[in-house]
Amino acid sequence: MKRAYSSLAAKSVRLLQNEVPKLPSDAVIFSMIQPTGDFHLGNYLGANRVWKQLQDHKVPQQTCLFGVADLHAITVPKLDVVKFKQLRLQAIASILALGISPEKCTIFMQSKIPEHSQLNWLLETITSMGYLNRMTQWKSKSEGVDEDQVKLGLFAYPVLQAADILLYGSTHVPVGEDQTQHLELTRNIARRFNKMYKGRYLVEPQTIFTPTKKVLSLNNPTKKMSKSDADPLSRIYLTDAPESIQKKIKKCLTDSISDNFYYDPENRPGVSNLINIVSGIQGKSVEEVEKDIAHMKDYNTLKTYVSDIIIEDLTPVRIRYEQLIKDPAYLMDVATKGSLEKARPIAQGTIKRLMETMGF
Structure with a gap:
């Protein structure tokens, strides 16, 4: 060429x-x-x-x-x-x-x-x-x-x-x-x-x-998500089963403010990382995601919401991968x-x- x-x-x-x-x-x-x-x-x-x-x-x-x-x-x-x-x-x-x-x-x-x-x-x-x-x-x-x-x-x-x-x-x-x-x-x-x-x-x-x-590590949001991290709970793979994704998001590091979720990478890196992930998957701005989660008053609700979004997006990729790797x-x-x-x-x-x- x-x-x-x-x-x-x-x-x-x-x-x-x-x-x-x-x-x-x-x-x-x-x-x-x-x-x-x-x-x-x-x-x-x-x-x-x-x-x-x-x-x-x-x-x-x-x-x-x-x-x-x-x-x-x-x-x-x-x-x-x-x-x-x-x-x-x-x-x-x-x-x-x-x-x-x-x-x-x-x-x-x-x-x-x-x-x-x-x-x-x-x-x-x-x-x-x-x-x-x-x-x-x-x-x-x-x-x-x-x-x-x-x-x-x-x-x-x-x-x-x-x-x-x-x-x-x-x-x-x-x-x-x-x-x-x-x-x-x-x-x-x-x-x-x-x-x-x-x-x-x-x-x-x-x-x-x-x-x-x-995208940052789930258990240390001062570092980027990486395969070299010794803790497997620090990252989500595209091939992870739904239960594994739920477990990792549930255990991810956040902070003590549990009734108001907003994007602040410097002071709230864990929550900001979750908002960033949702923003990337949904193709929405950070501000739009903040509005979507404004009504949430506890971490259980927020983390379930984030898990569901990740699972829905990655499931077709995981199914296709499982088919391909057999051939x-x-x-x-x-x-x-x-x-x-x-x-x-x-x-x-x-x-x-x-x-x-x-x-x-």
Whole structure:
């Protein structure tokens, strides 16, 4: 696929609740997820739910690519290879369960396309260590760890992330707010490459921010919801049964004000997190949700209300996932066709042009 370079004036687009994304007719929409198990509510409202919106409103000339970042996953070694293979299939099943169609979108596995690694190396040669050392996720993950135990892959993975995006001429990347710095690095690398080789070879992508603010841990609403949290009650998975969702919401941390519920992230983070979740699922503003719950006078009523909304929204996803995960041959077929027949030809074209540009 041949694309002309397009210089994008704005660096980001923030979607409003229920807003139909208005993107250029030739937009290339790209996003990936790591195969670390089932999606949780933070993933879902942070970026994954927008994938389907973008798919459903795309015009024929637009391209949507949604991938499994299995090369990124090995920054933490996966020594149980059988489990790792299963996690990769679970990620494909989760993407399909969201309603992403392999007919409308390209669903692919990063490791099946060697050009990701090839472009990663080409871009690493022009990326400064100083910039990488300022990445906040790197700092948080390496803090307090002995230098000999910190692996190069963890330090340099933002360059691979940039390569993933730039490989397909991506113009728009839907992500959560914690990925802002990585998208800025991607634009910086593209700009640097274009300046070095005096041409417009790499697209500087725009960031698409979803309307839902960051979803926080249910038992510690000062941190974001994460699979790495040791407490399973801290997060809700898309595959959780209704009883599990009810239990987790019932036990979630709130505060002592039990007869007046309003959004105040600084002073009432637990309640605000629940309001934010409802806002994201229903596509309503925080103010609208506050009006809906204004009559509630106890936490039991509020938490039952929140649980019911989550269960209603996630049940179709869970049922579809349970059907898909029983058919690993189909999941692998989707990943293989999307990778080799749709994504890789684009990647090969990009690498060919860049290698020629660099004198190879």
